[in-house]
Amino acid sequence: MSYVPGQKCYIEDPEEGWLPGTVESAGATISVKLTGGGSKSAKPEGVCAGSESADTGVPDMLNLDVLNIGAILHNLRTRGNADQYYTTVGTILCAVNPFKPLDSVVISGESGAGKTESTKLVLKYLTSVSGSTAADLSEQSSLEKMILDSNPILEAFGNAKTVRNNNSSRFGKFFEVKFDRKGKIVGGSITNYLLEKSRVVHVAQDERNYHIFYLLCAGTSAEDKAKYHLGAAGSYKYLNCSNILEIKGVDDKEEYKILMDAFKVLQFTDDEIDAIHRLLAAILNLGNVTYKPNGDGVEITNPDIIAKIAELMKCPLQELKEALTIKTMSTATGSRRGSVYKIPLKPGEAEDSRDALSKAVYGAMFNWLVDKVSNSMAATEPYIASIGVLDIFGFESMPVNSFEQLCINFANEKLHQQFVNYVFKLDMEEYAKEDLPIKIPYTDNAACVDMVERKHTGILATLQEQCQLGQRGSDKGFIEKMHSSLAKDPYYEKPRLSQTAFIVKHYAGPISYESDGFLEKNKDTLHTDLVELLPLCAHSSMQTIFNKGIAKPKASGARSVPTVANQFKEQLASLVAVLSATSPHYIRCLKPTEQKVPGVFHGSMMSRQLSYSGVLETIQVRKAGYAVRFPKDQFIDKFGMVVPGSKGKGVTTAQIMDAGKITKEDWVMGKTKVFLKNERVLLLLEKTREDSIGIYAIIIQKYWRRHAARKELKKLRELERKRKEEEERKRKEEEERKRKEAEEAAAASAAAAAEAQKAAPSAPAAAAPAAAAPAPAAGAPPAAAGAPPAASMPKVPQSGVTDRNRAGSVAVPKRTMNPLDKPLVSKAVISSRPQDVIPDEPVQVTGWLSKEGSKGVSSDHSFLRHNWKRRYFVLNKGEIKYYTDDSKRDCKGYLTLDSVCSVSEVPEAEVKKLPANVGQHFFYLKSMERELKVAAEREQEKHMWMKGVTTAVRQIQKKEGKLPGAELTGLLAEVWLPDNSSLQVDVKAETTAKHIFLAVIEHVGVSKGLQYFALIEEKYEDEYNTSQRVLSESETVFDKVSKSSCRLCFKKVVFVDRSGVATVTRDNPTIMNFEYSQAVSDALTYFQMPEDECIHLAALQLRCRLGQLDPEVHKPGFLLEEIHEYLPYHMVSSLRVEDCKADWEAAILKKAFEQNSLTSEQCKLNYVQACMKSPLYGSSFYTVKADSKHFILAVNSIGLHLIDYVERVVLHTFPYENIVKWGRSHSSFNVIQGDQQWTFETTHGEEINKFMGIYVRMLVDRKQREAAGHA
Incomplete structure (x- = not known):
């Protein structure tokens, strides 16, 4: 590639990898001005093109405008400087360890790259996502907490400080998290791989032993230190040999507390925790055992320590001493008997025996711990999916690399091969299968893996062969055999200067291994005396640990010797099979510096990791291929x-x-x-x-x-x-x-004239008709056929209850009604006295009228459009209200009469311009506030209304705006019952709510449970401004009933027994009727139930209303126009109502006929019991406002329920047990649940508080009774 001056580029640097700059001059060598200052020259192959997009950093490096190693390093450095440590390459994630707490997410990479932190973060994410199906993410299930709390245990026993990493995993682990169909965690398991047991007895310079030993010495109490014979960490040979006892920034005492808490979460028993403490203390004391020569054998120089170890392990002291100083040999082979010899150990052999026991005990304890943790998380129910999280040791190159490093690096080779197969080989195979001419070169490490694990001649096979030879096998024979069989292998090399080392050319670079000790570490066995000692330990938990973790040595002549390498090889094969059977996702970790400090970025180190981890090749494959x-x-x-x-x-x-x-x-x-x-x-x-x-x-x-x-x-x-x-x-x-x-009048006149002529033949014929009937009284309206007689208000008995006027034979009134189905004037209460006498009783008139609404312009702007509506009008107590229908539930508006009100006919000229289809007789109703233009279908109706309004106005004028003699003679007020019937009672200035309450209960027959009923004041202003308030006994009600916007109701307000449990009254039909009527009203208005449950309720309501159904009468079609009276608001208000009405009617009728054998009382009981399943049953409902939106707040024995005003869906529930605090003011109501505060705008705060107090007291009393009962 040719370069021109001024062009952006990258130039290779031995320290920083590739540095950005611009070309100064180009020729045989290229001079580059570095972005960071200075200049540098290189040959063309040491320069590559610069990237514009890397200056700002791109999250997916496949989108870089220039793709080369320089651009990748530049992009990673840019994003790292902006604290963006995670960068993708298609489906692969590159995570740069910033060396800042909780900021690294890495799964595989070099030692110290943060793999363990990655595992913890991934597991934490999985448990959080699983918990999102629960009510509160902050409350983790015990299983999810177990998965998270397994990390402190595994880290304490399996992690240690190394030169490259303060928290290096010295074993591999595979977490498997199992999920059910709903995505909830139902179990987990852990598999461990190759613990570095040699670290227990030997720690390299500037490193530490396993964390648990330091936690034990720092965190145990003085009492436990005495119990377990523990001292300071520096007093133990296994810990002080490296001169590093602490890690900067780590509090071992605090970590010990976290570990103990984790033991409890993972359900470790006190006996098991005691066994762990004893074994750890025994291992530390074993390291301090020293020997001196004694004849052909050795003598222990500090027997007091041996006594402590015997006490800790609960084993016989003498057997322990002999096992550490004598080795038993047998000449027996197979079934042949032989002699048994006890051979004293030399000082070096005795020390090896001591260390072998320490390693074996620690290894057995670690394997038992992992199994214990895994079993604690075992799935308790079926699972359908799982996610595996592999935290495996990183590629290692130590000053001296031994058997452990070979196993670790072989595992990395094996996993890298799986990565190559998945990412590269499968891609190439698919391209070939699809006949696509795409060829991309990539590096395959299969040959290196084969050299290590190949049968007969591979490194592991050669090591196994030497182990099989028993006493004839040696490290020297192992190295000589490899030098011979692998001499020509391109991935093997014999060092020039060492006779005991060999070199393996790994994908990450060549590593030299020292063969001394390979056979002993691979065998990892104890001699017979030590194996037979461990079952003598009297501690039950120790027996469990040793039975599973200590293998007996194979008898001499056995064909197969179990070795660490073989076991590890089988584990790796199983792991790769699991990964290959799933959809693996790879996270590559990049370690920016060996210094383990933030803000340092070594480009050359990063470049090497990008190369051997396959990131560069992956980018090339994905860039050239199709992802x-x-x-x-x-x-x-x-x-x-x-x-x-x-x-x-x-x-x-x-x-x-x-x-x-x-x-x-x-x-x-x-x-x-x-x-x-x-x-x-x-x-x-x-x-x-x-x-x-x-x-x-x-x-x-x-x-x-x-x-x-x-x-x-x-x-x-x-x-x-x-x-x-x-x-x-x-x-x-x-x-x-x-x-x-006319014909009848003519015939009557003719007959009367004939009779008069017979009786008085001399009288004039014209006088006969006049005598046929008496003249009407002055001021009375002309009689008309079909017109109802004027009715006066009946006298009110002293009991206070005068009449009970039911609004029909059904429990729930119709919400709409065809006016032609009812009499046009259903009730008229107008004085029959002469016009000049003003009656004392308030005027009452009711009936259907057409009312002119808002006006508008037609679509072609040619004429005014009159919006006339048919309404049911009521004149009562100096106020005219009009409703949608005669149930008087849906008030559409009102007109308050005053002393200047008037009523007049619409002029004839104007009548001609009005529509003829709304009525024939028009008149005005005028007050100071507004004017209504209305129409009656008959003239008699018009006269009745005009006279009634005139009389009402004259009454107001008489008393200057007050009802006639109200303070003295009283008002006749209505008290409404839940079934929409009403009682009329006398209300005077001194009448209290208690007077009316007692009068009502006497009339309706409620004799017990009176504390659950109340007299309620209901006010209505508009759709969003309605209220209901329980009246206290001493409140006077005169002013309330005098207002047109107010009415009195008698209801049941508490639907639970004294213990706060919802109940239904079976033994009192009157109370049952109250409960049923209120349940119907609430179910149709507020409850959200499944459609089949709504059909069931509708069928029960139909049976209660009509009694037994007759198939000949109650056929499909008879219910269609009234179906909205039986089904809830959320169904009949939907767009599909017209399409579903017929199906709904058929379902209701079918269900009703199935229950035809039930009595009306049984139907009511079933209806109430079905409604009790709703969380809103027995609620008092209040309109509230929050964030400029209207809601409904329901209060019942369960708690508070926030309901969507339009959809009637419960948005949130506040159970009383979860409410921390609540409060109210004159304009708001506040409730605190957990750490959240909810504030609602409402004037009903006092009422809400009143009912909450009732239910909370019931709840507290019930809890106290239950506690007393348990006591």
Whole structure:
């Protein structure tokens, strides 16, 4: 490549790898001005092109504009300086260890790269994600806590400080986390690999033994130190040989406390923890045992220590001394008997025997610990998926590399081979299978792996052969055999200067191994005396540890000797099989410096790691290849919709790519699959598909809305047709009636004249008709056929209860009603006195009228559009209210009368401009605040309303705006009951809520449980401003009932027994009716239940209303117009109501006929019991506001429930047990749950607080009774 001055580039540097700069001059050598200052020259092969995008850092290095080692290092350095340590290469993650706490996430890499921290963070993430299905992420299940708390145990016993890493894992571990179908963790397991047991007895300079020994010496109490014969860490040979007893920044005492807590979480018993302490203390004391020559053998110089060890291990003292100083030999072979000899050990042999015992005890204890932890997390229920997390030792190169380093580096070779097979080989095989001419060179380490594990001549096979030879095998024979058999292998090398070393050329670089001690470490066995000593330990937990962890030596002449290398080889094969059977994801760790400090970035070190870890090759393969693949049919099925007009069928891959604006360089078509260059191309296609879905969704919505509008128009036209037919029928009936009346009047007149002529033939004929009937009273309206007589208010008995007017025969009133189904004037209470006499009783008039609403302009702007609505009007106590129907539940507005109000007919000229289909007789109702224009269908109705309003205004004028004689004579007020019936009671200035309460309960027959009922004041202003308040006994109610916006109700307000448990009253039909009526109202308005449960409730309600059903009468169709009276708000308010009405009616009828044998009382009981399943049963409901949105807050025995105002869905529940505190003011209500505070705007805070106090007291009393019962 040629370079020009000013061009960005990178130049190779032995220390920093590659440094960024700009070309100063180019020729045989290239001079570069470094970005960091200074200049440097190199040959063209030592320079590579510079990257613009690496200056800012890109998260995925496949998107670098220039792809080379210099750009990669530059990008990693840029992101590291910005505290962005995780960078991807397609599906591979590169994690740079910043050497800052909790900031590294790495799975494989060099020693000290942070693999253990990676494992902990990944496990923490998995448990957090699994916990998200629970109510609170902060509360981890015991199983998830076990998985996390296993780390302190494994780290304490398996990690140590090395020269390169303060917390180096000296063993490998494979976590398997198991999940059920819901993504919840149901179990886990741990497999460990190759613990470095030699570290127990020998620690290199500037390193430490396993953490647990230092934690034990620092963290145990003085009492435990005496119990376990423990001293300071510096007093033990196994710990002080390296002169490093502490790690900067690590508190061993605090770590010991964390370890003890973890033991408890993992369910270790006190006996097991005691055994662990004893064995660790015994190992430390074993290291201090010293010998001196004594004849042919040795003598222990410090017998007091041996006595401590025997006490700690609970084994016989004499047997322990003999096992450490004498070796038993046997000449027996197979079934042949032989002689047994006891041979004294020499000083060196005795020390080796002592160290072997220490290693064996620690190794057995460690394996037992791992099994114990794994068993504690075992799955207790079936699992369908698992995620494995492998934390394996990193590639190692020590000053002296022995058997342990060979095993560790062989494991890294084996895992790297699996990575190569998965990332590179499979890619190449798939390209060839799809006939794609893509060839990418890559480095394969299969030959190196084969050299180590090959049968017969491999390194491990040669070592096994020497071990099989028994006494004839030696380290010297091992090295000589390898020099001979592997001399020509390109991955093996014989050193020039050493007779005991050999070199293996690993993928990460050549490593020299020292063969001395290989056979002994590979055998890892104890002599017979030590093996037979351990079962003599009297501690039960120690017996469990030694039975599983100490293998007896093979008899002489055995064909197969179990070795560490063979066992490790089998474990690796199993691990690779597991990884190959899953979908592995790789995280490559990069260690920026050997100094283990933040802010240092050694480029050359980073470059080496990028190379041998396969990151560079992966980038080259992915850059040249195609990272994303789809089967052709699947690709077209998913993305075919992006082609305009195709409807997803008959499209080609090329058409899809053109629609997504994908260039030809970014995709290729194989035989059966579509290959995309990278994830960026896939994201472009996904974005195009998402846009297409949005377009199609709009089209679907358009057609659906058009369909719904047409359906609604058809319905309106049908209603208009029926209305006109009804008007025509009424007109004809009226004409026929008038014709008959005229004929009857004429006939009566003729008959009267004939009779008069007979009786008084001399009287004038014209006088006869006049005498036929008496003249009407002055001021009375003219009589008319069919007009109801004027009714006066009946006298009120002294009991206070005068009448109970039911709004119909059903428990729940209709929410809508056809006005033609009821009499046009259902009730009229108007004085029949002469007009000049103003009656004392308040005027009452009710009936159907048409009211003019808002006006607007038609779509073509040609005329004013009048919005007339049919409403049910009520004049009562100086106020006119109008409702949707005669149930008087849905008040649409009101007009308050005053002393200047008037009522007048609409002028004839104006009447001609009004629509004739709303009524024939128009009049105005005017007050100081507003004006209503209304229409009656009959003239008699108009006169009745005009007279009633006039009388009411005159009454107001008489008392200057007050009801006539109200303070003295009292008001006649209505008290509403849950079934929409009402009682009329006398209310005077001194009347209290207690007076009315007692009068009501006497009339309705409630004799017990009175504390659960209340007299309630309900106020209504608009949709969002409604309230209900329980009245205290001493409150006077005169002012309340005088207001038109207020009404009194008598309800049951507490639906639990004295212990706070929801109950239903079976033995009192009256109370049952209250519970049933309120349950119906709440279920239809607030409850969210499954559709089949709603159908069941509707059937029960129908049975309660109609009694037994008759198949001949109650046929499909009879319920359609009233179905909204039986089904809840969330069903009948949905868009699909018209399509579902017939199906709902059929389901309700079917269910109702199935229950035809039940009595009405049984149906009510079943209805209430079904409603009790709802968390909202027995609630008092209040409108509140939060974040400018309206909600409903329900209060019952469970707690508070926040409900969406429109959808009626419970958004959040505050159980009383979880409420820390609550409070209220005149305009708000606050509740604290956990660490969250909720504030609602409401004027009902006092009422909410009142009911909460009742239920909380019940809850506390119940808890106290339960506690007393247990005591």
